[in-house]
Each structure stands twice: as structure tokens, then as C-alpha cells.
Amino acid sequence: MLLINCPWCGPRAETEFLCGGEAGIARPLNPENITDQEWGDYLFMRTNPRGNSYEQWLHAAGCRRWFKANRDTVTYRFTSFETFGHEADATSGQE
Numbered sequence: 001m002l003l004i005n006c007p008w009c010g011p012r013a014e015t016e017f018l019c020g021g022e023a024g025i026a027r028p029l030n031p032e033n034i035t036d037q038e039w040g041d042y043l044f045m046r047t048n049p050r051g052n053s054y055e056q057w058l059h060a061a062g063c064r065r066w067f068k069a070n071r072d073t074v075t076y077r078f079t080s081f082e083t084f085g086h087e088a089d090a091t092s093g094q095e
């Protein structure tokens with residue numbers, strides 16, 4: 001079983017979490033001034049890396065809080081967790 005380390009609750013089963021996709025994507029400041037292509041890129045285009053991925057996660061069946069994590073998409077190993085507005089916590093929550 002994969003354990004994910006919620007920054008508030010500690011290690012929990014992966015079935016309690018939902019992945020919210022890639023983290024760190026900034027909404028355009030003036031969306032009325034960008035092209036449809038640029039708006040489409042913002043909404044739909046993601047990097048989908050092989051290896052380290054910076055993602056948003058929701059502890060849906062727990063505290064219902066969002067956090068960010070670095071996860072290796074090949075090994076599923078989480079390398080760090082970060083709450084919004086705080087520095088990264090380098091602890092790994094995976095067994």
C-alpha cells in the first residue's frame with residue numbers, strides 16, 4: 001500500500017487522497033488580453049514529466065486540506081511535501 005504523508009495528519013493510505021494535477025501554474029493576470037491559444041494552454045497544457053513532478057494533492061477523506069508534493073512519476077516515491085504559503089517539508093511519507 002502506498003502511504004502519503006499529509007502535512008497535517010501524517011501518513012495515510014493513498015485511497016484517502018485525490019491528485020489535483022500539476023502545481024505552480026499561475027492564472028494569467030489579464031485573461032481578457034490573451035489569445036484563445038494562450039488561454040487554452042493555461043487551462044489544458046501540462047508538462048506530464050517522466051520523473052520528478054510537482055503536484056497538488058487533496059486529503060479528501062481526511063482533513064480536506066490541499067498541499068503540494070514532489071513525486072517521482074516512475075517510482076511513485078514522494079520526496080517532499082509543502083503546505084500553501086510555507087516552506088517544503090523534506091520528510092518522505094512513503095513506505
Ligand SMILES: [Zn+2]
Nearest residue numbers: 006009059063
Ligand atoms: Zn490531512
